[in-house]
Amino acid sequence: MRRLVGVRVPRNEDERLLTGRALFVDDVHREGMVHAAFLRSDHAHARIRAVDVERARRRAGVVAVYTADDLGDYWRPGPLLVPPPPIEGLVFNQATQVPLARDKVRHVGEPVAMVIAESRYIAEDALEDIVLDVEPLPAVVELEAALRPGAPLVHEQFGTNLAARARQVKGSWDKARAKAHHLIARRYRYDRGVAGAIENRAVVASWDARSEEMTIWDTTQAPIPVRNGLARMLGLPESQVRVIAPFVGGGFGPKIMMYYPEEVLVPWAARRLGRPVKWCEDRRENFTATTQERGQIHDAQMALDRKGRILGVYDRFLHDTGAYDPYGLTVPINSQCTLLGQYDIPHYDSEFTAVFTNKPIVTPVRGAGRQHGVFVIERLLDAAARELGIDRVEIRRRNLLSPGDFPHDHRIIFQDFQPLVYDSGNYEPALDKAIELAGYRQFVSIEQPRLRAEGRHVGMGVACYVEGTGIGPYEGARITVEPSGTVRLATGVGTQGQGHFTVFAQIVAEVLGVSVRDVHVVTGDTREFGWGTGTFASRGAVVAGSACRAAAERVRDKALDLAAKLLGAGRGRLELDGGRVFVRGQPERGMSLGELAFRANPLRGAVEPGSEPGLEATAYFGPARGSTSSGVHAMRVEVDPETFQV
Amino acid sequence: MHTVSITVNGVRHERAVEARLLLSDFLRSEVGLTGTHVGCEHGVCGACTVLVDGEAVRSCLMLAVQCDGREVHTVESLAGEAGLHPLQQAFREAHGLQCGFCTPGMLMTLVPFLRSNPRPSEFEIRQAISGNLCRCTGYAGVVEAVMKYVRDSGDSGDSGDGGGR
Numbered sequence: 001m002r003r004l005v006g007v008r009v010p011r012n013e014d015e016r017l018l019t020g021r022a023l024f025v026d027d028v029h030r031e032g033m034v035h036a037a038f039l040r041s042d043h044a045h046a047r048i049r050a051v052d053v054e055r056a057r058r059r060a061g062v063v064a065v066y067t068a069d070d071l072g073d074y075w076r077p078g079p080l081l082v083p084p085p086p087i088e089g090l091v092f093n094q095a096t097q098v099p100l101a102r103d104k105v106r107h108v109g110e111p112v113a114m115v116i117a118e119s120r121y122i123a124e125d126a127l128e129d130i131v132l133d134v135e136p137l138p139a140v141v142e143l144e145a146a147l148r149p150g151a152p153l154v155h156e157q158f159g160t161n162l163a164a165r166a167r168q169v170k171g172s173w174d175k176a177r178a179k180a181h182h183l184i185a186r187r188y189r190y191d192r193g194v195a196g197a198i199e200n201r202a203v204v205a206s207w208d209a210r211s212e213e214m215t216i217w218d219t220t221q222a223p224i225p226v227r228n229g230l231a232r233m234l235g236l237p238e239s240q241v242r243v244i245a246p247f248v249g250g251g252f253g254p255k256i257m258m259y260y261p262e263e264v265l266v267p268w269a270a271r272r273l274g275r276p277v278k279w280c281e282d283r284r285e286n287f288t289a290t291t292q293e294r295g296q297i298h299d300a301q302m303a304l305d306r307k308g309r310i311l312g313v314y315d316r317f318l319h320d321t322g323a324y325d326p327y328g329l330t331v332p333i334n335s336q337c338t339l340l341g342q343y344d345i346p347h348y349d350s351e352f353t354a355v356f357t358n359k360p361i362v363t364p365v366r367g368a369g370r371q372h373g374v375f376v377i378e379r380l381l382d383a384a385a386r387e388l389g390i391d392r393v394e395i396r397r398r399n400l401l402s403p404g405d406f407p408h409d410h411r412i413i414f415q416d417f418q419p420l421v422y423d424s425g426n427y428e429p430a431l432d433k434a435i436e437l438a439g440y441r442q443f444v445s446i447e448q449p450r451l452r453a454e455g456r457h458v459g460m461g462v463a464c465y466v467e468g469t470g471i472g473p474y475e476g477a478r479i480t481v482e483p484s485g486t487v488r489l490a491t492g493v494g495t496q497g498q499g500h501f502t503v504f505a506q507i508v509a510e511v512l513g514v515s516v517r518d519v520h521v522v523t524g525d526t527r528e529f530g531w532g533t534g535t536f537a538s539r540g541a542v543v544a545g546s547a548c549r550a551a552a553e554r555v556r557d558k559a560l561d562l563a564a565k566l567l568g569a570g571r572g573r574l575e576l577d578g579g580r581v582f583v584r585g586q587p588e589r590g591m592s593l594g595e596l597a598f599r600a601n602p603l604r605g606a607v608e609p610g611s612e613p614g615l616e617a618t619a620y621f622g623p624a625r626g627s628t629s630s631g632v633h634a635m636r637v638e639v640d641p642e643t644f645q646v
Numbered sequence: 647m648h649t650v651s652i653t654v655n656g657v658r659h660e661r662a663v664e665a666r667l668l669l670s671d672f673l674r675s676e677v678g679l680t681g682t683h684v685g686c687e688h689g690v691c692g693a694c695t696v697l698v699d700g701e702a703v704r705s706c707l708m709l710a711v712q713c714d715g716r717e718v719h720t721v722e723s724l725a726g727e728a729g730l731h732p733l734q735q736a737f738r739e740a741h742g743l744q745c746g747f748c749t750p751g752m753l754m755t756l757v758p759f760l761r762s763n764p765r766p767s768e769f770e771i772r773q774a775i776s777g778n779l780c781r782c783t784g785y786a787g788v789v790e791a792v793m794k795y796v797r798d799s800g801d802s803g804d805s806g807d808g809g810g811r
Contacts, residue, residue, distance in 0.1 A: 010738050017746030018734040020681015020721040024747065027680035121666065198685045198693060198781040199747045249683070249747025250781050283686040497745025497782050 002577065004510040012517060013247075013501040022247040025202035025217045030276035033204075034063050036266055037123035037279070039113040039130050040289060041105035044139035044358035045152065048103055048132070051113055056129035061122035063273060065130070066114045066265070068102040074268055075099055078259040079229065082328035084164065085417045091165040093158045096326040097361060099261045105134065106154055106323035107360050109288025111261045116269055116277060139358040143297055143318040146355045154323055154356035163321045164329055164354040168336055168412040171347035173303075176312025180303035184383045190372045192295035192320060195365040197496075199249020200281035201290055203263050205270035215242045216267050219249070221256040222534030224492045227526040229259055230267055238530070245524035251496035253365040254291045256536045257327065262289075293331060293365035295320030296352075296372050302380040303347075308388050308395045312347030315339060315376065319354045322362040329354065331362060331369035333415045334468075339373030340410055340420070342427045342464045342630060343399040348412070368415075368537065370467060378463040391444075393435055396464055400427045416471040418625040430632045431464060438462075438634035458638045466630045470542030474622035475532045477547040479508060479555050481615035483601075485579050485594030487512060487519045489551075492532025493544045494524025503541055504548045511552035512559075513576030514593065531620070538629075546621035554617030559596050561611075566591065566599065650714040654679065655723040663710050669703075670694045672710035673720060681721040681750050685779070692778035695751040696720050702755050721750035724757070733757065733795050742791030744782035752778050752788060765796060 016022040039051075053065040068075055078096040101112050113130055117123035138152040145151060146161040154161055177183065204217040214236060220226050220243070227243040234241065248255065262279050270277040281289065298317040304310055319332040332352045340348065385395040401408055403426045410420040435441065443460050451458045477491040489508050495501065505519035512519075522528045532544070556576060563581040564571040567589060575584045582590025591599075597615040607613045639646055647662040654677050661676050668687075673679050673696065682705055685693035689707040696705045697719040724731040730738065733753060743749045752775060759774040760766070766774065771792045772785075780788065 011741070013746070014738040014743060015730065017743055017749055018721075018730060018737055018753070019725045020679070020750050022746060024680070024683065026684065027674075029675075029678070121664070196781055198691060198745070198779060199683070200685070247746065249685075250745045252781070280684075283688065283691075495745075497747075499744070 001510060002513065004506045004516060007506070009502065009506065009516050011499050011502040012505055012521065013495070013499070017247065024199060024247050024249060025204055025219050026280045028204040028217045028278070030204070030206050033276040033278055034116050034118060034273065035120040035123050035278050036262070036269065037115050037117070037120060037127055038111040038262065038285070039115070039127045039132065040285065041101065041108055041110045041112055043105055043134055043136050044108050044141070045137040045154070046105050046134035047137060048101060048105060048112070048134055050133040052131040052133070053113055056115060056126040059122065059126045059129055061118040062126045063116040063118065063275070064269065065116070065126065066100070066269070067112065068098070068100040071099060074233070075102070076233070078264070078326050080328060081258055081326050082330050084166070084329050085333060085413050085415065087166045087168060087413050089167060091162070092329070093155070093163050095155045095163070095324050095356065097261065097324045099264050107288070107358050109285065109360060110323070111289065114265050114269065116273065120280070141357060141359070143320055143355045143357065146357055147353070154358060161356045162353060163325045163356045164332070165351065166329060166333070167349070167351035169349045170411040171312065173312050173314045173347050173349035176303040176347035177314070179305070180311055181306040182304045182384065182388060184302040184304070184380055184387065186300055186380060186383055188298040188300065188376050188379055190294050190296045190298070190375060192292055192359070194287055194292050195252040195254045195290070196286065197250030197252050197255065200283060200286045201255065201260065201262070202278070202280040203266040204276065204278045205267035206276040207271040207274065209274060212236070213240050213242065214267055214271065215244065217244050217246060218263060219255055220245050220258070220263070221248070221251040221494060221496060221536055222258060223494055223524050223526055224530060224532045225534060226258055226263065227530070230264070233264060234267060234271065242525070242527045244526070245494035248494060248496040251535060253293065253368060253536070254363060255496065256534055257291045257361070257363045288360055291361045291363040292322065292359070293362050293369070294372070295362065296335060298376045300376050300380055302384060304384055304388065308384060308390045308398055310343055310345050310399050312349070313339070313345055313377070313380070315350040317352045319352050320357050320359065320362060321354045322357060322359045324361045325354065325356070326361065327363040330415045331364055333413070334369035335372040337373065337410070337412060337414050337420050337468065338370035338466065339377045340466070341374060341377045342401060342425070342466055343377070344401050344405065364536065370465070374463060374465045393431065393440060393462055396462065397428065397431060400431070401425060414468055414626065416626055420468070421625060422466060422628040425466070425628060425630055427464065427630055430630065434632035434634045435462065438636065440634060443636065456638060457641050458636065460634060460636045462632065462634045464630070464632045466628055467538070468626045469538040469629055470623060470627035471537050471539055471625070472543070472622050473533060474620050475544035475547045476529065476618060476620040477504070477544065477551045478529055478618040479548070479551040479616065481512070481555060481559070481593050481597040483594050483598040485518065485592055487514055488522065489519055489548060490522045490529040491544050491548060492523070492529045493535045493540050496535060498535070498540055500540060504545060507545050507548045508552040511549060511556055512593065514579045518579065542627055543621055543623060547619050550619035550621055551617045554619055555615050558600070558612070558615050558617065559593060562596055562600055563591065648711050650711055652710065652713045653717045655719055665709065665711050667710045668706055669696070669708040669710050669713055669718070670705035673705060673718070679720050679722050683747050683750055685747065690779070691748070691751070692755060693748050693751040695754040695778070697754060697758060700758060702758050721753055724753060732799060733760070736795035736798065737788070737791040740787055740791035740794045742784065742787040744784045748778060748780045752780070756792060760792070760795070764799070766792070768793065
């Protein structure tokens, strides 16, 4: 078998992207299409007294204006996407986003009204015609203040801004602390930010009244769940809703958030108006209406023995969930679990409190909370190294799990609801390699003192991490060899720049002995493949890739079975390479995969019972639990002490 | 409404447009060339960069009426019958793109830059694309692609005539 996985090859998708031919959602144009714009709250927190849209409705070119009251039964809070995991004593207050704010606005950017007009220009003009009468309320901004008695409430029904609380414990922190030679206690703030994909979100919906089919182009990382959920909301069978996530200009997490108000309303309006509707987010909207992340405060402690070995870690942290919590606890659970890193930590006591604030909704962004945990443990180790007078790399080395410690069960629950078990690992070689590549020894012993003497502030950070990835539940793939010899691969996980058109093609090409270019990948179109969850948690290559491989192996089996019969040679003597099946050592005795595909789909004769026509197979892969990857980063950074520019 | 006549990639388009219509919207909706991407609509991200009379401009900061009688080139003008423009080819070979949304703007910024500076240093390349945001953080690949292009075009002295076709 010719190795193609892991080989550097030009990407199959690049030609389309480089020439401007790749289809992004904003590129979709439909006959008779109208354009949506949203009136959004300028207030972080306010009671809505009235929304007067009459002038907007009268503006020339405006097709419709909708407020919450116009939505009737369609107005419903979104579903809870990820229920809280089975952690004993867990508290969770559910408050999910609504299509259009009705009584209150809870963050800047929350939509209040939707205008549909003949052009986006007119739709935005009409936004200016709307009179939004609100009574501003004090906003909940700071996490600690949010939990104090008497704080304004984001959601009155809970009587508190506490969104969730979960404690996970292994061993006994008290014992660890009692034995400790040294105790480190620090407060770490991890500030909020936006993901800022270069492509803003966009939705185009087109309703075909004849076939009663809804087609939705959506910049989503999860076209299949979007289809399933919108079908349910729209009261349509899933088979009559098609969601296409074509080329997507970066996802980074916020595009895995589902049933954004615009995603829910644009298809609804398209069906109601009988005209295709397009909405494209502008950058200003992206900064407030798209979900965000980060925003935690950790009060963490580490107990160490005389030699700098970790006895235990204690962490209490606040997590900002924003105005709603539709994504459950994925982010803080990731922080809680990932904090354990590459280290042998016998005692761990971690409790987080998620807090509602009047800020945009928090859902996973690039790392999904993991890096917050890494930051805390790595900063604690740096502080410990400094106080104990141990080299920063050495203190890490002393605490690494050993190759003999795997599988390593941390005895706490991970975001996929499974116990946090590291399947495998061997961390020290990566640490050695990182500090060698970064020139750490030379830097700390010679360069850094010299630079400091020159008045320059240059440092080197070293950070180790374990990333739980490749989580389930499953993905699938269907592979078809066409009589042309082209291999068509359909899978559900759309692409936002990861190179799916190439990575999956590499996997399939290797199994089937064809070239990477001959594998045509279709992703993110529910009509092509309608089973799966989406592109998140760095799971595409692991989970969907494994499904691609399984499907390719089935197709290979079919091809070999048929070829054995047609060529009159034992299966074991056959080889697949260069798009052909042939008898090993006799390359002329064989036929192309395309011809085999043609012969596998006869017009006459019989397809034998127990066999299937064509060279096609579908396979699924569902991992029992996530897989564990790990790494070490080392970076040299200079800070200007006057401007703090890095 | 104002009547404008704008030549886009060698083809003249006459349209009656509102004074406020952005060049980016003119190209994308009136002409139907959607390779020019809109990322921020306020001149920050560089994704919508096109050539107007051979110079790189942000099409979201220019009105269509300002382009009356002028020549515009978009990313769609780069590849010819012979295939990809050498700069596009270099991007492909050096993995100078990931999601590809910023790529048309990168290319249209670099084409006139490389015409005026066919032998740029790495620093100059980084300066040239400093107004083009890549949120996949693929700058290393972009810089490598340009350096490869410069190396490859070095011997023949052909720096490509992209955008001028």
